[in-house]
Amino acid sequence: xxxxxxxxxxxxxxxxxxxxxxxxxxxxxxxxxxxxxxxxxxxxxxxxxxxxxxxxxxxxxxxxxxxxxxxxxxxxxxxxxxxxxxxxxxxxxxxxxxxxxxxxxxxxxxxxxxxxxxxxxxxxxxxxxxxxxxxxxxxxxxxxxxxxxxxxxxxxxxxxxxxxxxxxxxxxxxxxxxxxxxxxxxxxxxxxxxxxxxxxxxxxxxxxxxxxxxxxxxxxxxxxxxxxxxxxxxxxxxxxxxxxxxxxxxxxxxxxxxxxxxxxxxxxxxxxxxxxxxxxxxxxxxxxxxxxxxxxxxxxxxxxxxxxxxxxxxxxxxxxxxxxxxxxxxx
Ligand SMILES: Nc1ncnc2c1ncn2[C@@H]1O[C@H](COP(=O)(O)OP(=O)(O)OP(=O)(O)O)[C@@H](O)[C@H]1O
Ligand SMILES: [Mg+2]
Numbered sequence: 027x028x029x030x031x032x033x034x035x036x037x038x039x040x041x042x043x044x045x046x047x048x049x050x051x052x053x054x055x056x057x058x059x060x061x062x063x064x065x066x067x068x069x070x071x072x073x074x075x076x077x078x079x080x081x082x083x084x085x086x087x088x089x090x091x092x093x094x095x096x097x098x099x100x101x102x103x104x105x106x107x108x109x110x111x112x113x114x115x116x117x118x119x120x121x122x123x124x125x126x127x128x129x130x131x132x133x134x135x136x137x138x139x140x141x142x143x144x145x146x147x148x149x150x151x152x153x154x155x156x157x158x159x160x161x162x163x164x165x166x167x168x169x170x171x172x173x174x175x176x177x178x179x180x181x182x183x184x185x186x187x188x189x190x191x192x193x194x195x196x197x198x199x200x201x202x203x204x205x206x207x208x209x210x211x212x213x214x215x216x217x218x219x220x221x222x223x224x225x226x227x228x229x230x231x232x233x234x235x236x237x238x239x240x241x242x243x244x245x246x247x248x249x250x251x252x253x254x255x256x257x258x259x260x261x262x263x264x265x266x267x268x269x270x271x272x273x274x275x276x277x278x279x280x281x282x283x284x285x286x287x288x289x290x291x292x293x294x295x296x297x298x299x300x301x302x303x304x305x306x307x308x309x310x311x312x313x314x315x316x317x318x319x320x321x322x323x324x325x326x327x328x329x330x331x332x333x334x335x336x337x338x339x340x341x342x343x344x345x346x347x348x349x350x351x352x353x354x355x356x357x
Contacts, residue, residue, distance in 0.1 A: 045104070046071040046198050046229035047092060052101035054087055061087050062098075063253030069246070071197075074220070074230040076240035078337075079250035080345050085233040086125075088250070089202045092231070093123040106198055122196035124187050124204060132176030136167050136186050139175055143193040161189040165219070181212035188219065199223065201232040205239060217242060237337035247337075249344045256344040261337060268343040271334045272303040273316055275327035286325045302327075308334045 047069040061084040103110035106120030144154030248258040277283035283300040294303040
């Protein structure tokens with residue numbers, strides 16, 4: 027572990043700036059187990075990137091490599107414009123990392139943890155105090171600041187952990203499962219914190235088990251499975267990748283429902299709720315052709331709704347190792 031971490035006022039994010047994080051052919055094995063089998067990542071500065079994947083997929087490994095905690099076996103890796111292999115010190119100076127397992131020292135107070143970080147970043151005493159006070163305030167830890175961190179709840183520890191990460195004012199931060207174990211309110215607070223960081227121009231690389239979190243926060247999402255990026259894109263792009271989207275027609279008149287069901291092929295019927303489902307990718311083009319088709323068949327539904335698959339569907343489809351369809355149950 028590096029003993030000195032430099033403060034980082036310099037990382038430029040002008041129009042010419044390169045990707046905040048880029049990886050080409052990133053590989054890592056432990057013994058004969060290949061964890062990362064040549065993955066490529068490209069994360070524009072100022073965006074939020076979420077890495078998803080089942081337990082053991084290699085998310086933490088990727089974060090540790092990109093934050094210089096462990097070395098890759100191969101790959102052309104740049105963080106904050108710096109070559110990870112050639113200049114790991116410069117990378118360290120540009121980033122902040124909050125690990126899956128906390129860096130908080132429980133024996134000392136929250137404030138002392140913060141001041142320790144300020145020391146590590148070579149802030150002057152007065153600057154360190156001011157930064158610590160600002161961050162403790164921002165993370166709602168003022169009341170707890172003088173208490174040993176071991177007495178904090180999980181959510182408080184997590185907030186302290188992120189506050190500590192921000193002491194050096196990093197322009198790129200890695201958050202490995204930032205909200206695991208937090209209650210819904212604390213999760214939403216954490217989301218707010220992450221959004222604030224992004225509006226300050228910080229690039230966020232996060233891993234998560236929560237698909238709604240990726241959906242909520244991330245500009246782009248990659249699903250890691252079996253050592254490879256199984257899919258990458260915006261949440262909407264990923265959802266369109268897998269089947270399961272449909273247009274749902276609901277009828278109130280059973281006779282209208284029955285005649286529509288007879289007229290339309292390839293629909294799924296639900297006779298109890300008088301609804302019909304037509305497979306669709308949810309695109310405007312397909313929607314228009316479905317509407318035209320309904321018009322020409324003289325079918326008039328009382329309600330028409332478009333359903334796209336959610337990220338859970340995507341996750342199951344991309345990461346399942348069985349051939350079972352994740353869409354057995356149609357909602
Ligand atoms: N130091 C190590 N020595 C040997 N194997 C390791 C080591 N660190 C990780 N692994 C293995 O690498 C694989 C990826 O682990 P990693 O912690 O990156 O997964 P993850 O995606 O973060 O999982 P989780 O969702 O459970 O946090 C796992 O099979 C793990 O057992
Ligand atoms: Mg992990």
